[in-house]
Amino acid sequence: MAPVSDGQPTSAIRVLLVEDDAPTRWRLHDALAAPATFAVTTAATLAEARAALGETGPQVLLTDLQLPDGHGVELIRETRQRFPQTEIMVISILGDEESVISAIMVGATGYILKDAFPTDIAATVRDLVAGHSPISASIARFIVRRTQAQPGRSPQPALNTTRLTPREIDILWGIAKGFSYADIAAHLGLSRQTVPGHIKSIYRKLEVNTRGEAVFEALQQGLIKL
Incomplete structure (x- = not known):
């Protein structure tokens, strides 16, 4: 399966959406593609996402962590190194502290769980581009617990x-x-x-x-x- 672009104008905010579950991927794609402000490219695997990054990279990367051919943390790390200006948000069912901290430490700017999708994902992505760091409340608690649990x-x-x-x-x-x-x-x-x-x-x-x-x-x- 090759990465799919929706053909929006190049002036739109370029979003790369990486999600292996087809219903979730297209639900998110449709929610983001509706406003003319977004140009959405989708990928279902780590390999497809790497191919879709291209030479300039997306303005926004939305990625799952558990992908069929690897872990989303690898993609986040590579994207952050190649394209420092790209905003990166994790959308995942993985809420364990190791995944959360790993994603944030390698460059994720936001982290929301799939069971806590905001009603308007387009508005959330616009907030991300505007400088906000959307993080699910449960993820914020993970971060606080992690910092409180440091030995000594x-x-x-x-x-x-x-x-x-x-x-x-x-x-x-x-x-x-x-x-x-x-x-x-x-x-x-x-x-x-x-x-x-x-x-x-x-x-x-x-x-x-x-x-x-x-x-x-x-x-x-x-x-x-x-």
Whole structure:
């Protein structure tokens, strides 16, 4: 089976949807293809997804984790390395902590479970592109439990803000809450154009590359509390 594109205009947001279950794949495809703002390409296997990435990559990757010929974490890692600007969201039935943390650590920006699909998946993808990090409530609890369960760490670590400025802490908290860059700027009274610069500084100091990694690392180090 070759990757399938719906033929939407090139000006639309390019989405690569990777899902091996045909009914789920086409349900998501139809929900995303209805608005003219999306151009959706579908793939059912890891091999098809790799072929569909092309030379420029999609603007958004939506992927399952359990694929017939491999694990979605491999695809997430490869996509993040090749196309750093691609937004990546996992849509999976796998809710175990290992899968969740692995996907986030290699570059997933959002993670929702198939049994917790939002009623408007198109709106969720638009939020992702706008800078939000959609994460199912149960997945957020996984992340919190994981950070609280680190050996030798207190369940409620004291805040350690020495590595970041107060402004960076405020922005990091906004990222953790899923606010868009515009929301963060408005809340803090900043120019929208200055927020990406602060976020680059946060990434550099925490030695991370994505919002998901930044939030995980900040929680793990006790930089912020949710």
